[in-house]
Amino acid sequence: MTTGDHGTDGVERRGLMFVLSSPSGAGKTTLSRMLLDREPGLKMSVSATTRAKRPGEIEGRDYFFVDKSRFEAMVKGDELLEWATVFDNLYGTPRAPVEAALSAGKDVLFDIDWQGTQQLHQKASSDVVRVFILPPSAADLEKRLHSRAQDSDEVIRKRMSRASHEMSHWAEYDYIVINHDVDEAFAEVQSILKAERLKRERRIGLVGFVRGLQGQLQG
Numbered sequence: 001m002t003t004g005d006h007g008t009d010g011v012e013r014r015g016l017m018f019v020l021s022s023p024s025g026a027g028k029t030t031l032s033r034m035l036l037d038r039e040p041g042l043k044m045s046v047s048a049t050t051r052a053k054r055p056g057e058i059e060g061r062d063y064f065f066v067d068k069s070r071f072e073a074m075v076k077g078d079e080l081l082e083w084a085t086v087f088d089n090l091y092g093t094p095r096a097p098v099e100a101a102l103s104a105g106k107d108v109l110f111d112i113d114w115q116g117t118q119q120l121h122q123k124a125s126s127d128v129v130r131v132f133i134l135p136p137s138a139a140d141l142e143k144r145l146h147s148r149a150q151d152s153d154e155v156i157r158k159r160m161s162r163a164s165h166e167m168s169h170w171a172e173y174d175y176i177v178i179n180h181d182v183d184e185a186f187a188e189v190q191s192i193l194k195a196e197r198l199k200r201e202r203r204i205g206l207v208g209f210v211r212g213l214q215g216q217l218q219g
């Protein structure tokens with residue numbers, strides 16, 4: 001599914017799909033924005049959803065807000081790489097932008113739930129890096145959902161009651177980050193991305209690079 005780009009060392013590399021999941025309110029959106037600001041070469045996958053727009057959300061930046069019949073047409077037309085029902089709404093990843101970004105040598109960042117992560121992993125396991133974000137405590141999680149001030153008390157109650165179920169999938173992930181302090185959590189997530197970019201099996205240009213070095217040593 002992926003083609004290469006050149007890292008700072010000039011070695012061609014396959015793009016990767018970097019997934020953040022967590023119970024609602026643990027900090028995925030916050031960490032995603034920090035990553036996008038500081039990591040050139042990383043592109044956000046913007047999902048389609050049938051949920052209502054929150055105050056401050058922007059069409060095409062945060063989500064593509066669609067109605068149920070449009071979403072179903074996208075499913076039928078195989079336009080989504082994965083999709084799932086989350087908190088009574090439909091969410092899915094448009095396929096074309098992800099494939100275009102990977103083909104252009106970018107890495108792609110996903111803020112999706114465990115169901116979507118399973119689907120991506122089934123399709124392209126070696127290109128998917130899965131990171132699960134945990135809150136430091138249930139009280140902090142609830143405080144964060146309230147401090148975001150974008151959901152009604154009823155929606156927050158529903159999200160809190162789903163948190164334990166969401167968290168039960170933590171062991172399906174490659175990395176676990178506990179988001180106590182946002183700067184520390186960001187540093188950990190960024191380190192994971194940097195290390196994954198250096199993995200030998202992703203660096204398809206290494207054979208040629210090493211041959212070149214050997215040629216220099218022999219010549």
Ligand SMILES: Nc1ncnc2c1ncn2[C@@H]1O[C@H](COP(=O)(O)OP(=O)(O)OP(=O)(O)O)[C@@H](O)[C@H]1O
Binds near residue numbers: 027030031145182185
């Ligand atoms: N380490 C932290 N300490 C305190 N507040 C935090 C921390 N990380 C994130 N927050 C705040 O918690 C709230 C929820 O964070 P965010 O929206 O990033 O969560 P999320 O996991 O993306 O949630 P959702 O799944 O509902 O989209 C925001 O107001 C954010 O500023």
Ligand SMILES: Nc1nc2c(ncn2[C@@H]2O[C@H](COP(=O)(O)O)[C@@H](O)[C@H]2O)c(=O)[nH]1
Binds near residue numbers: 024113
């Ligand atoms: N499987 C998918 N899950 C997605 C997608 N986009 C977002 N999500 C997840 O939904 C919940 C709720 O998000 P919110 O913005 O309403 O708070 C959260 O866990 C997201 O990660 C998607 O395309 N596919």
